Amino acid sequence: GQNIDQPTEMTATEGAIVQINCTYQTSGFNGLFWYQQHAGEAPTFLSYNVLDGLEEKGRFSSFLSRSKGYSYLLLKELQMKDSASYLCAVRDSNYQLIWGAGTKLIINP
Amino acid sequence: IAGITQAPTSQILAAGRRMTLRCTQDMRHNAMYWYRQDLGLGLRLIHYSNTAGTTGKGEVPDGYSVSRANTDDFPLTLASAVPSQTSVYFCASSVLPSGTDTQYFGPGTRLTVL
Numbered sequence: 562g563q564n565i566d567q568p569t570e571m572t573a574t575e576g577a578i579v580q581i582n583c584t585y586q587t588s589g590f591n592g593l594f595w596y597q598q599h600a601g602e603a604p605t606f607l608s609y610n611v612l613d614g615l616e617e618k619g620r621f622s623s624f625l626s627r628s629k630g631y632s633y634l635l636l637k638e639l640q641m642k643d644s645a646s647y648l649c650a651v652r653d654s655n656y657q658l659i660w661g662a663g664t665k666l667i668i669n670p
Numbered sequence: 671i672a673g674i675t676q677a678p679t680s681q682i683l684a685a686g687r688r689m690t691l692r693c694t695q696d697m698r699h700n701a702m703y704w705y706r707q708d709l710g711l712g713l714r715l716i717h718y719s720n721t722a723g724t725t726g727k728g729e730v731p732d733g734y735s736v737s738r739a740n741t742d743d744f745p746l747t748l749a750s751a752v753p754s755q756t757s758v759y760f761c762a763s764s765v766l767p768s769g770t771d772t773q774y775f776g777p778g779t780r781l782t783v784l
Binding site: 565594602603604605606609648650656657658659660661662663 | 710711712713714715718728729760767772773774775776777778
């Protein structure tokens with residue numbers, strides 16, 4: 562079967578750095594996405610990786626290792642507004658997105 | 671309209687009733703999707719449409735039907751609602767169904783079936 566694993570919840574401090582991991586086992590791979598979802602709101606796109614390596618976009622970076630079936634989202638200089646759930650999704654061989662359950666990030670002042 | 675709209679925002683429905691969730695996008699995206707989101711689970715694809723006039727089944731299609739008569743609209747119908755269909759429903763769209771294309775989500779419909 563297809564599976565995406567993420568930690569259920571993480572806690573960090575304002576101004577710090579946090580890394581949210583995602584491991585996947587899917588039938589085929591056509592890219593990995595990270596989305597942010599604030600409570601009660603719709604998911605919004607953060608990043609996309611299809612090749613191995615690090616993609617940096619401002620305070621957020623995303624890393625992919627296809628051989629290990631592994632990705633992480635790195636958030637730097639955490640702000641209170643970063644409190645949200647972070648969803649990892651993999652596009653499989655049928656070009657359908659398989660979603661993880663999400664990681665709820667709690668940021669303390 | 672800007673982006674994707676969904677209606678209603680929330681609904682309480684008696685079991686056995688028929689219900690249609692509406693979704694409209696004004697971005698001229700080719701592909702549209704319906705997901706449900708339940709606590710502790712990832713988004714699960716119900717149905718999708720890669721282009722107007724075509725639809726396909728996702729991971730959890732039973733009890734749901736869709737149509738795609740034009741580019742903008744993608745309604746989701748529950749023919750006879752059951753309590754297990756209580757969920758938050760998100761409609762999404764993308765320019766293309768494959769490649770680097772990202773999905774844009776509507777604000778969601780919170781449905782409670784009693």
